[in-house]
Amino acid sequence: MKIYGMSGSPFVRRTELVLTEKGVDYKLVTLSRVDGDLQSPEHLARNPRGRVPVLEDGDLLLYESQAIVEYLEDRYPEPALVPADFGDRGHMRVAEMECLIYFGGVLTTVAQNVFMVAPEKRDPDKVSDALAGVLAELDRLEQRGASRGGTYLMGGDITRADLTWLPFVELVGRAGVDIDADKYGWTKAWRAALATRPSYDKTYPAHWR
Numbered sequence: 001m002k003i004y005g006m007s008g009s010p011f012v013r014r015t016e017l018v019l020t021e022k023g024v025d026y027k028l029v030t031l032s033r034v035d036g037d038l039q040s041p042e043h044l045a046r047n048p049r050g051r052v053p054v055l056e057d058g059d060l061l062l063y064e065s066q067a068i069v070e071y072l073e074d075r076y077p078e079p080a081l082v083p084a085d086f087g088d089r090g091h092m093r094v095a096e097m098e099c100l101i102y103f104g105g106v107l108t109t110v111a112q113n114v115f116m117v118a119p120e121k122r123d124p125d126k127v128s129d130a131l132a133g134v135l136a137e138l139d140r141l142e143q144r145g146a147s148r149g150g151t152y153l154m155g156g157d158i159t160r161a162d163l164t165w166l167p168f169v170e171l172v173g174r175a176g177v178d179i180d181a182d183k184y185g186w187t188k189a190w191r192a193a194l195a196t197r198p199s200y201d202k203t204y205p206a207h208w209r
């Protein structure tokens with residue numbers, strides 16, 4: 001099993017977190033955007049959109065991180081990373097979608113205005129608008145987690161929702177957002193709990209070390 005990825009990509013890391021939590025061996029093939037790897041004929045044959053992650057399992061190639069994690073749950077049902085109760089499972093998928101659609105959306109704006117622009121060339125208004133969107137989503141995460149009252153997003157057991165949100169939250173920390181602020185008490189404890197798991201260190205992006 002191989003994952004084609006880029007260091008630091010939250011979409012890639014969520015698939016690696018699921019693989020590691022399930023105890024599945026995989027090889028990470030790190031591609032480079034600046035070296036043109038994503039637009040190479042080999043990679044476009046794996047994913048015509050030229051994005052990562054891509055999972056390779058024998059003859060099977062899958063792109064889109066959600067399709068990959070659903071495939072992994074079907075292929076390796078134990079240990080389960082989805083709640084047993086169907087209603088809870090539905091709520092877990094809502095939490096995943098909120099991360100991918102809304103948090104991922106504001107994060108793209110941050111990336112376009114922070115990660116991809118040299119500090120002296122940044123437009124402060126665009127940066128502050130982008131960061132305001134991130135803070136609003138972090139507030140929602142905090143409320144959701146604190147109101148459920150468990151260590152993890154769905155309560156007492158880790159699920160795919162945690163493994164989806166974690167890499168996105170950590171990435172905004174790298175963009176300068178104070179994710180350890182006092183108002184994010186539940187989120188801070190949740191991150192600390194996830195950081196004790198072997199999957200955290202194993203999937204920690206190489207260039208962040």
Ligand SMILES: N[C@@H](CCC(=O)N[C@@H](CS)C(=O)NCC(=O)O)C(=O)O
Nearest residue numbers: 009010011050051052053064065066
């Ligand atoms: N919806 C896709 C999003 C994947 C995505 O946007 N990945 C980024 C890396 S974080 C990418 O490959 N970008 C291509 C590029 O920057 O050229 C998924 O969930 O897999």
